[in-house]
Amino acid sequence: MTAELTTESGPRTPPGNPETRHGRRRRRSGGNGQARAAVLYLAPAGLLLIAVMAYPLYQLVQLSLYEYGQAQASGGAPLEFLGVGNYAKLLGDSRFWMVLINTCGFAAVCVLGSLTVGIALAVLASRVRWLPRTLLFLAALGAWATPAVAGSTVWLFLFDQNFGLVNEVLSGLGWQGMAGFSWTYDRFTAFGLVAGEVVWCSFPFVMVTMYAGIKAIPGEIVEAASLDGASAWRTARSVLLPMLRPLLIIATIQSIIWDFKIFTQIYVMTDGGGIAGQNLVLNVYAYQEAFAGSNYGLGSAIGVVMTGLLLLITGIYLWAQRATGENT
Amino acid sequence: MTTAARAPKRGLIGRVLPGKRPGRTLAEIATVLVAATIAFPLYWMVLTAFKPDGQIQSTDPRPWTFSPTLENFRQVFTVDDFGRYFLNSVIVAGVVVLLSLVMSFLAAVALTRFRFRGRTVLLIMILVAQMVPVEALTIPLFFLMRSVGSVAPWFGLNHLGSLILVHLAFSLPFAIWMLRGFVAAVPVELEEAATLDGAGRFRFTWQVLFPLVAPGLVAMSVLSFIHAWNDFLFAKTFIISATENQTLPLAILVFFKPTGNGWGAIMAGSTLMTIPVLVFFVFVQRHLVSGIAGAVKA
Numbered sequence: 001m002t003a004e005l006t007t008e009s010g011p012r013t014p015p016g017n018p019e020t021r022h023g024r025r026r027r028r029s030g031g032n033g034q035a036r037a038a039v040l041y042l043a044p045a046g047l048l049l050i051a052v053m054a055y056p057l058y059q060l061v062q063l064s065l066y067e068y069g070q071a072q073a074s075g076g077a078p079l080e081f082l083g084v085g086n087y088a089k090l091l092g093d094s095r096f097w098m099v100l101i102n103t104c105g106f107a108a109v110c111v112l113g114s115l116t117v118g119i120a121l122a123v124l125a126s127r128v129r130w131l132p133r134t135l136l137f138l139a140a141l142g143a144w145a146t147p148a149v150a151g152s153t154v155w156l157f158l159f160d161q162n163f164g165l166v167n168e169v170l171s172g173l174g175w176q177g178m179a180g181f182s183w184t185y186d187r188f189t190a191f192g193l194v195a196g197e198v199v200w201c202s203f204p205f206v207m208v209t210m211y212a213g214i215k216a217i218p219g220e221i222v223e224a225a226s227l228d229g230a231s232a233w234r235t236a237r238s239v240l241l242p243m244l245r246p247l248l249i250i251a252t253i254q255s256i257i258w259d260f261k262i263f264t265q266i267y268v269m270t271d272g273g274g275i276a277g278q279n280l281v282l283n284v285y286a287y288q289e290a291f292a293g294s295n296y297g298l299g300s301a302i303g304v305v306m307t308g309l310l311l312l313i314t315g316i317y318l319w320a321q322r323a324t325g326e327n328t
Numbered sequence: 329m330t331t332a333a334r335a336p337k338r339g340l341i342g343r344v345l346p347g348k349r350p351g352r353t354l355a356e357i358a359t360v361l362v363a364a365t366i367a368f369p370l371y372w373m374v375l376t377a378f379k380p381d382g383q384i385q386s387t388d389p390r391p392w393t394f395s396p397t398l399e400n401f402r403q404v405f406t407v408d409d410f411g412r413y414f415l416n417s418v419i420v421a422g423v424v425v426l427l428s429l430v431m432s433f434l435a436a437v438a439l440t441r442f443r444f445r446g447r448t449v450l451l452i453m454i455l456v457a458q459m460v461p462v463e464a465l466t467i468p469l470f471f472l473m474r475s476v477g478s479v480a481p482w483f484g485l486n487h488l489g490s491l492i493l494v495h496l497a498f499s500l501p502f503a504i505w506m507l508r509g510f511v512a513a514v515p516v517e518l519e520e521a522a523t524l525d526g527a528g529r530f531r532f533t534w535q536v537l538f539p540l541v542a543p544g545l546v547a548m549s550v551l552s553f554i555h556a557w558n559d560f561l562f563a564k565t566f567i568i569s570a571t572e573n574q575t576l577p578l579a580i581l582v583f584f585k586p587t588g589n590g591w592g593a594i595m596a597g598s599t600l601m602t603i604p605v606l607v608f609f610v611f612v613q614r615h616l617v618s619g620i621a622g623a624v625k626a
Contacts, residue, residue, distance in 0.1 A: 163386060
């Protein structure tokens with residue numbers, strides 16, 4: 001087994017502009033025949049995407065505008081149009097604001113954690129020889145591959161109140177209070193525990209991406225910088241960082257998208273949102289409102305808010321990156 | 329072992345930063361320690377799966393065992409009908425892979441090889457579709473599957489078909505996007521030659537193009553598989569009362585009990601669930617990053 005993660009780009013694009021190539025082969029079969037074949041080829045995927053993605057997206061927005069509870073879901077009561085009623089209810093609900101803060105804080109910690117650990121280990125990996133590097137990549141691959149449910153259960157067991165290894169080790173080291181300590185009882189330790197699991201399984205992507213980026217930088221550039229008298233720090237900041245920036249942006253966006261919509265880890269590790277809902281995030285909150293509380297309309301409104309927020313954050317980040325990118 | 333040849337060349341940062349041999353040895357020791365820490369939860373999972381119950385329900389856990397047992401696995405398969413759930417997961421993930429293979433390949437061919445009006449718009453829509461947080465769609469999809477179920481029970485709630493439908497749809501945008509690159513890499517001259525030899529578009533697509541794109545198809549299949557395999561949210565939402573149609577994630581959670589969690593069984597189940605994904609990951613590790621990165625980049 002060649003056990004190293006390389007990140008060669010899979011498909012190789014042939015030289016030459018694909019557009020002109022297509023233009024060249026238009027000559028024989030007229031555009032009409034191609035269009036008909038295209039419709040045929042696209043139909044299966046297209047129809048399914050419309051039915052299971054586009055239509056539900058439309059329905060999500062629509063549901064959020066109605067009073068839609070158990071009675072309506074079973075057909076026992078007529079639909080009642082609320083307009084922005086569900087949203088107004090959310091905005092006036094202190095619980096919603098708590099959940100919103102939870103979500104943003106939790107996602108921010110997870111993103112920062114994954115990026116810090118991932119980048120640090122990528123730099124470390126680029127400085128060591130083959131064997132330790134391969135061991136590191138194998139371990140990271142294992143963490144990455146672990147399904148969210150399996151990862152959650154293992155971490156939960158490691159931090160178990162009575163039978164967990166972590167409590168035993170900590171109390172063995174002389175921290176007496178840790179024997180029988182419940183990590184999920186307190187809001188912040190519970191979030192910390194889940195964040196630990198999330199960082200554990202999502203930093204490998206950052207690490208592998210950044211490692212590939214570091215490897216792709218030609219040595220000549222660095223040599224030129226040091227010939228010009230640049231210090232190591234200066235080289236890292238002014239030469240390497242700008243070159244790694246596109247990859248860094250990708251890693252950040254991907255982390256934001258992942259960590260903002262975490263469901264499984266929170267649900268499994270805090271048993272559906274923690275004691276009295278102290279560990280709810282938007283996704284779990286929407287699920288609980290809809291399927292535990294039968295407030296499907298309200299749940300949909302939360303879903304819309306989450307979708308909008310996610311697009312907004314990604315958009316702002318991209319825009320900010322572009323703005324600073326143009327300045328430098 | 330392509331990496332062995334590359335090994336003597338020192339890392340880039342190593343060349344830049346001062347501190348020669350002692351620094352590197354220190355860094356290598358740190359790397360090994362970090363690797364051990366990262367792998368430890370997995371080790372603990374497998375170890376616990378083989379530990380006898382007395383050593384698991386102990387306030388004095390040891391990171392080894394001298395009396396390994398298969399009792400936890402036996403329990404998983406007898407108390408909980410794990411074999412059945414494993415099969416369910418395999419069916420869902422397998423069908424998703426097969427169908428998404430064909431559907432995304434056809435769509436990718438149409439989007440790269442054919443010229444037609446609205447092509448760019450379609451491409452942008454596929455990109456946007458990748459950004460949709462599918463978790464937010466749980467509620468409308470629940471009602472959609474409920475109404476589908478009254479027409480075609482196999483694709484309704486409580487049946488595996490509903491899970492297949494959603495995971496298939498969710499895997500398509502990314503799969504199409506990824507395959508597009510692979511299809512575009514096949515030279516157009518090849519199609520011209522095939523046409524001269526008398527092969528029609530249909531024959532060319534399936535007998536020439538399809539095998540040529542195989543590496544892309546494998547990578548894409550594995551990613552779709554993992555996606556469907558790991559799903560917890562939709563399995564929990566759609567399979568409400570028909571416990572015989574549950575998938576693995578839910579089956580593992582059965583052992584969480586207010587009276588005391590069956591950690592041995594939970595770890596055995598988690599181990600069984602992780603193995604297939606791990607095998608596939610090693611298979612396609614090359615394409616993982618380029619695939620994910622490519623999807624975000626554009």
